[in-house]
Amino acid sequence: MSTTNNPPAAGTQVLLRGEGITRRWGGLVAVSEVSVELVRGTVHAVIGTNGAGKSTLINILSGEIPPSAGRVELLGQDVTGWTQPRRARAGLGRSYQRNTIYPSFTVLENCRLAAQARHPRPWRLWEDAAACPDSGPAAIEVARRTGLAEVADRPAGLLSHGQKRQLEIAMCLATAPQVLLLDEPLAGMGAEETERMLALLAELRSDHAILLVEHDMDAVFRIADRITVMVNGRVMASGTPAEVRANPEVQAAYLGGH
Numbered sequence: 001m002s003t004t005n006n007p008p009a010a011g012t013q014v015l016l017r018g019e020g021i022t023r024r025w026g027g028l029v030a031v032s033e034v035s036v037e038l039v040r041g042t043v044h045a046v047i048g049t050n051g052a053g054k055s056t057l058i059n060i061l062s063g064e065i066p067p068s069a070g071r072v073e074l075l076g077q078d079v080t081g082w083t084q085p086r087r088a089r090a091g092l093g094r095s096y097q098r099n100t101i102y103p104s105f106t107v108l109e110n111c112r113l114a115a116q117a118r119h120p121r122p123w124r125l126w127e128d129a130a131a132c133p134d135s136g137p138a139a140i141e142v143a144r145r146t147g148l149a150e151v152a153d154r155p156a157g158l159l160s161h162g163q164k165r166q167l168e169i170a171m172c173l174a175t176a177p178q179v180l181l182l183d184e185p186l187a188g189m190g191a192e193e194t195e196r197m198l199a200l201l202a203e204l205r206s207d208h209a210i211l212l213v214e215h216d217m218d219a220v221f222r223i224a225d226r227i228t229v230m231v232n233g234r235v236m237a238s239g240t241p242a243e244v245r246a247n248p249e250v251q252a253a254y255l256g257g258h
């Protein structure tokens, strides 16, 4: 399993496109005319100092907050006015900085609940999740794919920090997304957990377009195919890791040694 950088090939398939995304909070421009393209088979990292606008951008792309200006396109459709659940059903998955798992439910139960969001059956709200014909196999598959098969029957609250983050990705995958928006999946991880997560991302890259917001620069430069650097809501640079690393403005403002 390789985590090396693979520049996007010609004839690439853009799954998610943000065009001229701007978000104002009162007088503050948190995100200013940011454009980004997520291509199937690639990891696109967004880096920047605290308060640069990375989470705001991810929240706009996922549909949690509307942009003040700009446009979001998912699989060729304009989804700017769509809610987050509607975008999720259309193939957009995201993970959060915070834990969103149910600690007293097992790993598989958490995955099943996430999978059920794909086939909502509100008239069967109280049905045993285990009885759902679609979500059971999907839960087993995502637990296996994310390396959680051995702890599938363990209450999620008893998992290690790294395993909890893997479970969040598993729950995201259970909704069968084509695009993954990952907000700091490596936060708080030790070296071994980081390696496991990078291997997982490298494996998921083959059939997804991944946006990665991450502060761990070593990890970003190992896994990303493209990097966008944000400073004060604006894009300072965007390109391959080599291009970004060589950019003197980025070096001075942000990287210092990377």
Ligand SMILES: Nc1ncnc2c1ncn2[C@@H]1O[C@H](COP(=O)(O)OP(=O)(O)OP(=O)(O)O)[C@@H](O)[C@H]1O
Pocket (backbone or CB within 6 Å): 025, 028, 030, 048, 049, 050, 051, 052, 053, 054, 055, 056, 057
């Ligand atoms: N709901 C909000 N109301 C007002 N201002 C906000 C809100 N959310 C974010 N901001 C401001 O927008 C700017 C961008 O914040 P954002 O969280 O997107 O940055 P970030 O790059 O994700 O930072 P971090 O790396 O610390 O998570 C910051 O100045 C922040 O204080």
